[in-house]
Amino acid sequence: MSPLSNDRQLNRLLKNVIQDVVTFARNRTRQIERLTQIGIALSAEKxxxxxxxxxxxxxxxxxxxxxxxxxxxxxxxxxxxxxxxxxxxxxxxxxxx
Structure with a gap:
């Protein structure tokens, strides 16, 4: 990833924020996928x-x-x-x- 600024501290902070957002998005995607699986399983259970x-x-x-x-x-x-x-x-x- 190329630097967004010439300020190293700012770049480090931005990199951490971007990593946190990516991690959050991945976790939410997994949760949504799991909820979909749960819904399918629940609707199939008799x-x-x-x-x-x-x-x-x-x-x-x-x-x-x-x-x-x-x-x-x-x-x-x-x-x-x-x-x-x-x-x-x-x-x-x-x-x-």
């Missing part, structure tokens, strides 16, 4: 328990969460029911398949 488990798995992956819980509304009983519970630190995986 087993509701597996589908809910996949939703929690992918939500945790995207948010880098150690744990996740999915509740289903039981309208008759007027309460939330645990459906999927995951916690890597405690080595817990309940619900789903």
């Amino acid at each position: 087993n509701i328990n597996r589908l809910l488990e996949m939703i929690v798995d992918e939500a945790r992956h995207i948010t880098r969460a150690d744990a996740g819980t999915l509740y289903i509304v039981d309208e008759e009983a007027r309460l939330l029911r645990f459906t999927i519970v995951q916690n890597d630190s405690l080595n817990i995986r309940m619900g789903g398949t």
Whole structure:
């Protein structure tokens, strides 16, 4: 890459900013590709328990969460029911398949 300025410090700074922008763009592209793959997988899944488990798995992956819980509304009983519970630190995986 040719220098954008005669100022070495400015050129170093600009090079770092450009590298950061490129890295950011690559990461976002990977995230979009992964979300597309997730959407395809979710739309193909017919087993509701597996589908809910996949939703929690992918939500945790995207948010880098150690744990996740999915509740289903039981309208008759007027309460939330645990459906999927995951916690890597405690080595817990309940619900789903």
